[in-house]
Amino acid sequence: MITPAKTLCPYCGVGCGLDVLPPAQPNRPTNRDQAGNPLWQTRGDRNHPSSKGMVCVKGATVAEALDQDRLKYPLLRRSLADPFERVSWDTALASIVDQIQAVRRTQGPEAICMYGSGQFQTEDYYTAQKLVKGCLGTNNFDANSRLCMSSAVAGYLHSFGADGPPCCYDDLEATDCAFLIGTNAAECHPIVFNRLKKHHKRNGQVKLIVVDPRRTETAKQADIHLGIRPGTDITLMNGIAHLLLSWGAIDPEFIDGCTRGFADYTTVLRHYPPSIVAERCGITVASLEAVAQAWAEAKAALSLWSMGLNQSSEGTAKVRALINLHLMTGHLGRPGAGPFSLTGQPNAMGGREAGGLSHILPGYRLVQNPQHRQALETFWQLPPGSIAAAPGLTISDMVLALEQGQVGLLWIAATNPAVSLPDLNRAKAALRRSPFTIYQDAYYPTETAAYAHLLLPSAQWGEKTGTMTNSERTVTLCTAFRPPPGEARPDWEIFAEVGRRLGFVEQFAFDSAAEVYAEFTQITAGRPCDVTGISHDRLADLGPIQWPCPAQETADTAATKHDKRLYTNGIFATDDGRARFAALHERGLAEPPDDRYPFVLTTGRLYGHWHTQTRTGRIPKIQKMHPAPFLEINPRDAQQLRIQSGEWVEVRSQRGTVRLPVLVTQNMRRGTLFVPMHWGSLWADGAECNALTHPEACPVSRQPELKACAVQVIPLDQSTPTSASASEGTPTALPEPNPSSMLSAAPTP
Numbered sequence: 152m153i154t155p156a157k158t159l160c161p162y163c164g165v166g167c168g169l170d171v172l173p174p175a176q177p178n179r180p181t182n183r184d185q186a187g188n189p190l191w192q193t194r195g196d197r198n199h200p201s202s203k204g205m206v207c208v209k210g211a212t213v214a215e216a217l218d219q220d221r222l223k224y225p226l227l228r229r230s231l232a233d234p235f236e237r238v239s240w241d242t243a244l245a246s247i248v249d250q251i252q253a254v255r256r257t258q259g260p261e262a263i264c265m266y267g268s269g270q271f272q273t274e275d276y277y278t279a280q281k282l283v284k285g286c287l288g289t290n291n292f293d294a295n296s297r298l299c300m301s302s303a304v305a306g307y308l309h310s311f312g313a314d315g316p317p318c319c320y321d322d323l324e325a326t327d328c329a330f331l332i333g334t335n336a337a338e339c340h341p342i343v344f345n346r347l348k349k350h351h352k353r354n355g356q357v358k359l360i361v362v363d364p365r366r367t368e369t370a371k372q373a374d375i376h377l378g379i380r381p382g383t384d385i386t387l388m389n390g391i392a393h394l395l396l397s398w399g400a401i402d403p404e405f406i407d408g409c410t411r412g413f414a415d416y417t418t419v420l421r422h423y424p425p426s427i428v429a430e431r432c433g434i435t436v437a438s439l440e441a442v443a444q445a446w447a448e449a450k451a452a453l454s455l456w457s458m459g460l461n462q463s464s465e466g467t468a469k470v471r472a473l474i475n476l477h478l479m480t481g482h483l484g485r486p487g488a489g490p491f492s493l494t495g496q497p498n499a500m501g502g503r504e505a506g507g508l509s510h511i512l513p514g515y516r517l518v519q520n521p522q523h524r525q526a527l528e529t530f531w532q533l534p535p536g537s538i539a540a541a542p543g544l545t546i547s548d549m550v551l552a553l554e555q556g557q558v559g560l561l562w563i564a565a566t567n568p569a570v571s572l573p574d575l576n577r578a579k580a581a582l583r584r585s586p587f588t589i590y591q592d593a594y595y596p597t598e599t600a601a602y603a604h605l606l607l608p609s610a611q612w613g614e615k616t617g618t619m620t621n622s623e624r625t626v627t628l629c630t631a632f633r634p635p636p637g638e639a640r641p642d643w644e645i646f647a648e649v650g651r652r653l654g655f656v657e658q659f660a661f662d663s664a665a666e667v668y669a670e671f672t673q674i675t676a677g678r679p680c681d682v683t684g685i686s687h688d689r690l691a692d693l694g695p696i697q698w699p700c701p702a703q704e705t706a707d708t709a710a711t712k713h714d715k716r717l718y719t720n721g722i723f724a725t726d727d728g729r730a731r732f733a734a735l736h737e738r739g740l741a742e743p744p745d746d747r748y749p750f751v752l753t754t755g756r757l758y759g760h761w762h763t764q765t766r767t768g769r770i771p772k773i774q775k776m777h778p779a780p781f782l783e784i785n786p787r788d789a790q791q792l793r794i795q796s797g798e799w800v801e802v803r804s805q806r807g808t809v810r811l812p813v814l815v816t817q818n819m820r821r822g823t824l825f826v827p828m829h830w831g832s833l834w835a836d837g838a839e840c841n842a843l844t845h846p847e848a849c850p851v852s853r854q855p856e857l858k859a860c861a862v863q864v865i866p867l868d869q870s871t872p873t874s875a876s877a878s879e880g881t882p883t884a885l886p887e888p889n890p891s892s893m894l895s896a897a898p899t900p
């Protein structure tokens with residue numbers, strides 16, 4: 152019997168436990184990938200508390216991408232026009248250190264920027280914070296979580312006084328009213344959705360409500376689907392609250408004892424009578440009332456959300472409007488109830504714990520809090536004042552700083568911004584202006600490699616040991632089960648080595664990821680995300696552990712006995728212990744449709760693919776599931792444009808153009824279009840949805856509105872290739888548009 156390695160699926164924030172088995176096993180033929188490399192086998196870990204043995208297609212196939220197109224050696228070039236040349240690690244690290252020193256001397260530390268990722272392990276995140284914010288003295292560390300979770304972080308912080316989802320997955324089986332808003336969990340958090348779906352099927356009284364402008368796979372399972380007009384969520388939620396208030400379906404005891412700001416909130420709610428709300432949201436009064444009634448009758452209402460709320464120019468306000476509903480009804484801090492943000496990436500949560508955004512510091516601390524900075528300076532044995540007092544640049548600010556020539560060194564790791572950033576043509580032009588870009592990734596090529604001077608090969612999932620935290624605050628040890636290919640190294644080791652070479656020998660005297668984690672846990676003592684009771688050894692012995700888990704918890708109690716939910720006593724993390732209502736009106740989309748750009752384009756995900764396809768594009772089974780990009784459009788809009796499924800259109804916004812075959816479907820609202828985000832320039836020609844999106848962001852969270860921009864649609868001459876020829880990553884030659892067919896339809900919303 153071969154003992155499997157225990158780890159976590161490296162894709163979504165559900166965080167399913169995986170057992171990994173080696174390619175060679177007794178009495179079984181060895182499976183191989185297309186290139187003949189032996190394949191590791193993954194299967195669900197039955198003992199993992201979050202997933203109990205379940206996995207989706209991504210977790211089941213992840214090992215198939217391990218040996219394809221890996222970046223194995225450091226590569227360096229003088230300018231973007233030159234070819235890369237292989238260099239030693241010594242040369243690569245020396246060039247980084249030289250560049251950092253030169254930039255510090257000539258431009259100051261604020262000209263150094265790092266852009267990281269929710270796909271880092273917590274050890275990578277922590278080491279990067281220590282290096283950039285502590286030793287280099289700039290807070291210019293931001294992560295792709297800015298595009299993902301920052302509105303949820305800000306919403307929790309402002310409403311509850313601290314970040315951190317208060318719920319756990321057991322709530323999925325304890326709720327009698329699941330309210331899913333702006334989340335396509337069936338495709339994006341499949342195992343969470345499976346658990347909910349089973350519970351819903353087994354229990355007739357359980358209501359499943361889905362709010363999404365698209366009729367997604369998630370919406371298809373709902374008792375009630377509200378296909379609202381994009382961007383009208385705040386109006387909808389205020390409208391639900393208006394009805395609850397008028398029916399007296401609120402929890403006065405909770406409101407009086409545990410919250411603040413209810414009076415102002417009710418003043419706002421007056422403006423949201425059902426007729427106005429239904430009209431603005433594009434739904435019926437009856438369906439609005441049915442949803443409010445489900446909330447009113449619920450014993451335990453659980454809301455789940457993700458990018459449909461967060462990726463908005465008023466993302467924080469949307470999150471707070473949702474939390475308001477829980478506060479006014481007291482649906483919080485007990486089984487089956489609460490506002491549950493589903494985190495996108497596998498370690499988006501660990502990133503928050505380790506301070507991985509430009510305005511936060513490790514241990515759920517804030518850059519702007521002098522005591523928080525001081526605590527870290529002391530702990531890191533750095534002189535007082537080492538950590539800059541102002542928040543650093545967000546990724547959008549970094550793009551602006553690049554444009555203005557203010558960046559001397561840009562270090563990108565574990566993200567592919569040349570596909571995933573909004574207003575992509577502009578972002579690429581900014582990347583081209585960087586005098587020195589380091590790009591640390593596991594694969595080559597990726598789209599972003601074209602913008603780098605130095606490529607560093609990183610070890611990835613299965614090749615480095617470290618921890619990740621999933622949506623329900625459960626920390627899992629991800630164990631290495633194979634060596635990294637070539638000279639690839641774990642991200643934290645690269646950061647630590649650069650730190651030592653810069654003279655911070657004491658600060659980076661780590662010999663293992665376990666040592667890094669042990670240091671990190673110490674500075675969470677007494678913080679909301681206290682993990683002083685967790686270590687690599689304990690995780691290896693006990694399995695995954697949920698936080699908070701303070702040191703006084705013994706090894707035996709840690710895994711089982713502490714409360715799985717936050718705020719069970721009704722005391723919040725604010726100064727006075729009370730949660731805050733937010734009295735907010737809707738501002739609407741940053742770029743509403745108009746006569747020239749009459750459609751609202753939304754973007755998102757498909758079940759099989761992961762983001763920019765670095766892994767999933769190289770897995771044949773997934774390629775077959777989703778071979779090519781497309782544009783979803785409502786049948787009446789298609790009729791007006793005289794286009795049919797499979798025919799090609801050009802989609803234009805004020806910023807860019809893409810060409811796609813259309814998929815005519817009843818699942819789209821009239822006037823709304825959908826393009827998947829997965830096809831960057833390596834995988835299809837001219838299908839990058841971010842060529843169209845705009846960079847306007849939420850003023851509080853600074854998260855861009857990736858979910859809505861205004862576009863026009865122009866049918867192309869139909870001698871254009873069909874969708875099939877764009878498959879399997881082969882670039883497609885596209886003809887020029889035919890001017891005679893350039894109609895732009897104005898849909899009646």
Ligand SMILES: Nc1nc2c(c(=O)[nH]1)N[C@H]1C(S)=C(S)[C@@H](COP(=O)(O)OP(=O)(O)OC[C@H]3O[C@@H](n4cnc5c(=O)[nH]c(N)nc54)[C@H](O)[C@@H]3O)O[C@H]1N2
Nearest residue numbers: 163333334335339381382457458459495755756758761762
């Ligand atoms: N298969 C797969 N799963 C993934 C990922 C992946 O790449 N592939 N990525 C992971 C990551 S990092 C993330 S962040 C999550 C994202 O998970 P989700 O947020 O569930 O996924 P998206 O498809 O981005 O967007 C969700 C829905 O928001 C809807 N929406 C758009 N505009 C609005 C609006 O104004 N209001 C409302 N209520 N809804 C709106 C869209 O129609 C879409 O169905 O998925 C994670 N899981």
Ligand SMILES: Nc1nc2c(c(=O)[nH]1)N[C@H]1C(S)=C(S)[C@@H](COP(=O)(O)OP(=O)(O)OC[C@H]3O[C@@H](n4cnc5c(=O)[nH]c(N)nc54)[C@H](O)[C@@H]3O)O[C@H]1N2
Nearest residue numbers: 298299565566567571591592593609611754762763765857
């Ligand atoms: N239009 C539109 N744009 C979006 C979104 C959207 O919904 N619509 N969603 C946004 C969101 S929520 C997200 S999270 C982003 C995701 O966008 P990205 O972060 O750009 O997407 P990924 O393809 O996951 O890129 C991760 C990279 O890290 C590499 N990698 C994997 N493991 C490791 C490791 O251990 N170390 C290192 N160094 N590299 C590693 C992979 O090879 C890959 O190249 O996209 C954002 N952009």
Ligand code: SF4
Nearest residue numbers: 160162163167207210
């Ligand atoms: S649900 Fe998410 S974590 Fe679980 S196997 Fe699928 S992608 Fe991996």
Ligand SMILES: [Mo]
Nearest residue numbers: 298299495496
């Ligand atoms: Mo994300």
